Structures are given as structure tokens and as C-alpha cells.
Amino acid sequence: MNNQPNAVLNVKGIKCDNEACDYTDPTATLEQMDSYLNKPCPKCGDPLLTPEDHEALLGLIALTEAINELTEEDVVQIAEIAGITEEDLKDSPDYSKVTFKRVGNGQYEPQFNQ
Numbered sequence: 001m002n003n004q005p006n007a008v009l010n011v012k013g014i015k016c017d018n019e020a021c022d023y024t025d026p027t028a029t030l031e032q033m034d035s036y037l038n039k040p041c042p043k044c045g046d047p048l049l050t051p052e053d054h055e056a057l058l059g060l061i062a063l064t065e066a067i068n069e070l071t072e073e074d075v076v077q078i079a080e081i082a083g084i085t086e087e088d089l090k091d092s093p094d095y096s097k098v099t100f101k102r103v104g105n106g107q108y109e110p111q112f113n114q
């Protein structure tokens, strides 16, 4: 039994959604994200975090928490039900390093950092 979390949500920094604007704040942390909801960009005035993006982020947080509540036995059982063997996992990405890249309003795509 290890104490490593099953999943870590790496959300850091905020970027203005306006494509014509280059405002970013790389220091923004996940804990601060609520404070960015509908907050105007200091550069162009567009919202930094739209309600759709905020919803999506809360979904990712809830999903991460749910995954982390799974015990090692749960994970083994799920893998068995899904027919996943250790052999299948050999070449899989390291899910502890997944980050989510914003691909649209309220839409995120997992990115696997090697």
C-alpha cells in the first residue's frame, strides 16, 4: 500500500481567453481559481474564467477527488472488470502527470507529460 494519490490535478496559472490578448498569470493556483470567476482581465477586460470553464474545472476537481477515494483494491477490481492487465499498463502514460489543456469554452483535454 503506497500513499501516492491515484490522481493529481495539475492546474496552474490562468490565461486570458481573448485570442487577441496575451495576458497570463502563471502564479495562479488551483485554490485561487474561484476568485477568477468572471473577473475581468486586467489587460482587455474579458472574463478570465467563464462560468462554463469554472464548471468544467469543478468537474475535474470532483473527478480527481473521486479517483483518489478509490483504494488499491478498488483499482485492482476496476482493472479486472475492465479487462486491463499489467501488461496493458506497461506502455501507458503516467497518469500522475496528467495536466489539462484548455481546448475550448469549458472543454479540457488531458495532456500527458513524459
Ligand SMILES: [Zn+2]
Residues within 6 Å of the ligand: 016, 017, 018, 021, 022, 023, 041, 042, 043, 044, 045, 046
Ligand atoms: Zn485579456
